[in-house]
Amino acid sequence: MIAINSTNTMNPDVASIEDQIEEIIEGNDEPEWVTELRYQGLRSYEEAPLTDPVISDPLEFLSKHSETPADDIESLDDLPDDTKNLLDELGINEMEQKAITGLTIQDGTGMIDSSFREKWEKRGVIMAPMNEAVKKYPELRERFMKLYDPGESKLSAYHTAVWNGGVFLWVKEGVKEEIPLHLFFLIQQEALAQAPHIVILAEPNSEIKLIEGCTSPILSKHSLHLDMTEAYIGENAKVDLSVLQNWPEYVHTRPTQRVKIARGGEFSITTVGLGPGKSNITDPRYWVEEEGQVEINSIILTQEDSHVDLGGEIHLEGNQSTGINNSKAVIMDDSRVITRGKINAESSNTKGHISCDALVMEDGAAMETYPGLSSTVENAELSHEAAIGQIREEELFYLMSRGLSEEEATQLIVQGFVEPAIDDLPEEYLSEIKKIIELSIEGEM
Amino acid sequence: MLEVNNLAVKPDEEVILRDLNFHADPGSFHVIMGPNGSGKSTLARTLAGHPEYENYRGSIGFKGHELASLNPEERLLEGLMLGFQHPPRIEGVKIERFLKQVLNKLEGYEKEGEKEEAIKSATRALDFPEKVLNRNINDGLSGGERKRLELLQARLINPDLLILDEPDSGVDVDSLGLISREMNYLHDNGTGIILITHYGNLLEGLGGREMKVHLFKDGKIVTSGEEDLIREVEEKGFNRIYEECDCN
Numbered sequence: 001m002i003a004i005n006s007t008n009t010m011n012p013d014v015a016s017i018e019d020q021i022e023e024i025i026e027g028n029d030e031p032e033w034v035t036e037l038r039y040q041g042l043r044s045y046e047e048a049p050l051t052d053p054v055i056s057d058p059l060e061f062l063s064k065h066s067e068t069p070a071d072d073i074e075s076l077d078d079l080p081d082d083t084k085n086l087l088d089e090l091g092i093n094e095m096e097q098k099a100i101t102g103l104t105i106q107d108g109t110g111m112i113d114s115s116f117r118e119k120w121e122k123r124g125v126i127m128a129p130m131n132e133a134v135k136k137y138p139e140l141r142e143r144f145m146k147l148y149d150p151g152e153s154k155l156s157a158y159h160t161a162v163w164n165g166g167v168f169l170w171v172k173e174g175v176k177e178e179i180p181l182h183l184f185f186l187i188q189q190e191a192l193a194q195a196p197h198i199v200i201l202a203e204p205n206s207e208i209k210l211i212e213g214c215t216s217p218i219l220s221k222h223s224l225h226l227d228m229t230e231a232y233i234g235e236n237a238k239v240d241l242s243v244l245q246n247w248p249e250y251v252h253t254r255p256t257q258r259v260k261i262a263r264g265g266e267f268s269i270t271t272v273g274l275g276p277g278k279s280n281i282t283d284p285r286y287w288v289e290e291e292g293q294v295e296i297n298s299i300i301l302t303q304e305d306s307h308v309d310l311g312g313e314i315h316l317e318g319n320q321s322t323g324i325n326n327s328k329a330v331i332m333d334d335s336r337v338i339t340r341g342k343i344n345a346e347s348s349n350t351k352g353h354i355s356c357d358a359l360v361m362e363d364g365a366a367m368e369t370y371p372g373l374s375s376t377v378e379n380a381e382l383s384h385e386a387a388i389g390q391i392r393e394e395e396l397f398y399l400m401s402r403g404l405s406e407e408e409a410t411q412l413i414v415q416g417f418v419e420p421a422i423d424d425l426p427e428e429y430l431s432e433i434k435k436i437i438e439l440s441i442e443g444e445m
Numbered sequence: 446m447l448e449v450n451n452l453a454v455k456p457d458e459e460v461i462l463r464d465l466n467f468h469a470d471p472g473s474f475h476v477i478m479g480p481n482g483s484g485k486s487t488l489a490r491t492l493a494g495h496p497e498y499e500n501y502r503g504s505i506g507f508k509g510h511e512l513a514s515l516n517p518e519e520r521l522l523e524g525l526m527l528g529f530q531h532p533p534r535i536e537g538v539k540i541e542r543f544l545k546q547v548l549n550k551l552e553g554y555e556k557e558g559e560k561e562e563a564i565k566s567a568t569r570a571l572d573f574p575e576k577v578l579n580r581n582i583n584d585g586l587s588g589g590e591r592k593r594l595e596l597l598q599a600r601l602i603n604p605d606l607l608i609l610d611e612p613d614s615g616v617d618v619d620s621l622g623l624i625s626r627e628m629n630y631l632h633d634n635g636t637g638i639i640l641i642t643h644y645g646n647l648l649e650g651l652g653g654r655e656m657k658v659h660l661f662k663d664g665k666i667v668t669s670g671e672e673d674l675i676r677e678v679e680e681k682g683f684n685r686i687y688e689e690c691d692c693n
Contacts, residue, residue: 399543408546
């Protein structure tokens with residue numbers, strides 16, 4: 001028998017997370033209450049359940065202290081050359097020049113900031129790197145990490161402890177912005193956990209559109225993107241979020257959202273995952289008050305052995321609130337997509353609808369859908385519809401009989417399946433998405 | 446141009462076409478008639494290269510090629526087009542985008558402007574409002590509109606041989622007139638036509654052009670004749686004709 005005196009031995013995981021926290025806060029000068037939250041995450045870690053079906057050890061992915069690439073970055077011209085080239089390849093510079101929009105880029109775990117911030121601030125839209133925002137805006141404190149419990153899972157606890165980067169977007173009362181704000185995440189280092197924390201505060205009667213782009217164009221062999229968005233949609237405010245993911249097949253992504261929608265507020269999120277990575281698992285929550293509305297649209301194209309699991313719970317807490325959850329999936333190779341959206345009607349005259357459409361492209365590709373509806377009130381209207389199918393031979397034959405090759409015909413059918421769900425996105429993205437679909441199918445045939 | 450010799454098609458064990466012989470010269474006009482289930486559509490889909498019928502016996506020569514070696518795309522580019530009996534609806538794909546992609550594959554439409562002009566002019570010719578181009582393929586179109594959309598494509602593609610599978614079924618009188626007018630136009634411009642139909646509906650609009658009429662029964666042509674054979678079918682029905690020609 002071997003006797004081990006374990007009472008004073010710290011669990012190695014906890015020690016590793018503590019080291020990471022120390023590294024992150026060193027030289028970061030973050031307020032004590034923020035560091036205290038990190039330690040809450042740390043304390044929850046050991047007891048928190050491991051709910052992720054893919055990642056057995058979140059600590060394989062080490063977080064890094066914010067690496068600000070250079071001082072005095074005022075515009076895109078001041079970026080390091082390799083980052084600039086990257087943005088060129090992604091067509092982001094072009095987009096930036098076309099519209100006078102805000103653009104914030106998170107590169108690895110460092111924030112690169114553009115000069116557009118000041119201009120936006122004058123218009124009543126504050127967009128600040130989170131590391132800076134926690135020091136500068138007391139309004140943030142009561143909303144930072146309030147919509148979830150760090151102990152709900154190991155990944156939540158880990159995020160809480162080692163979050164780095166992210167943004168605080170604050171839209172002042174009554175401010176309405178037509179032009180969308182852009183936010184890009186890039187991963188460039190290997191074995192890297194990127195854990196940005198985003199807080200959106202839309203004051204009453206404000207309106208904003210936010211576009212989030214995620215990619216990892218340079219080989220990061222083994223990465224984890226563990227982001228968390230907390231959003232507070234004020235009375236009659238309207239927030240429209242589009243998320244474009246084009247992660248390569250070795251990135252694990254765990255985006256999480258927690259959104260509270262006040263009376264008459266509207267929140268819509270469209271996620272286009274044309275490269276959802278090695279695995280993409282998400283379980284967002286939405287709480288909707290009286291006459292509020294939430295709409296979730298997910299468009300996913302999966303390849304190789306990608307594993308996508310989209311949860312999502314909508315709580316219709318107020319009278320006449322509405323929840324919609326639509327998903328469309330194109331599933332190739334040996335990939336697997338699971339959708340399990342749930343809508344809970346907790347107040348009267350609420351309406352909810354879940355729809356799920358999938359095109360399964362070949363044997364080996366798999367789709368499962370588990371729509372969940374529950375009502376604790378008398379007069380709620382809840383419904384769901386699901387259709388899992390494949391490309392019909394007759395459609396292919398028709399297009400081919402008009403001179404298109406099998407590849408062109410397949411591309412057209414898949415684009416036609418996907419595009420109606422995303423036609424609100426800016427033109428630049430649509431053509432990019434079209435290109436990605438074409439390339440994926442080209443690779444298939 | 447088209448030489449079908451001893452064709453037998455046997456999808457799923459059941460013989461659908463057998464011992465079929467058929468010849469069409471460039472610019473000729475053929476009418477194939479026969480009761481439901483006699484194999485007319487199978488012939489059309491076999492000629493166009495439907496995967497279900499790709500294993501046939503006998504030979505189908507088109508402009509000197511054996512069709513077995515060509516997929517549906519290549520057959521079209523070689524000049525053989527099938528107008529579908531039931532053109533399928535394709536979700537999310539706008540007609541205009543589809544037509545442009547088809548024109549990309551053809552010669553003579555190098556410039557974007559040429560494509561647009563050709564599409565607009567064909568749209569007018571088939572009596573569609575221009576906004577139809579923003580609809581999805583065959584989505585929300587009536588029976589007659591779908592058949593007209595097939596002919597719109599034929600006008601753009603300008604095939605050497607056009608097989609039309611029941612362009613008159615499920616079509617109202619006004620569309621019927623348009624369809625025969627368009628067939629006249631295509632034929633006058635050199636397209637050979639094989640018209641598959643049950644009835645003589647379209648005949649009136651075809652203005653006494655020279656044609657060969659073939660009657661189908663159980664997967665083969667049992668008798669052929671001139672235009673008056675159609676009137677005979679209209680008057681007597683298929684069964685009596687089959688009895689008279691000892692074709693049963």
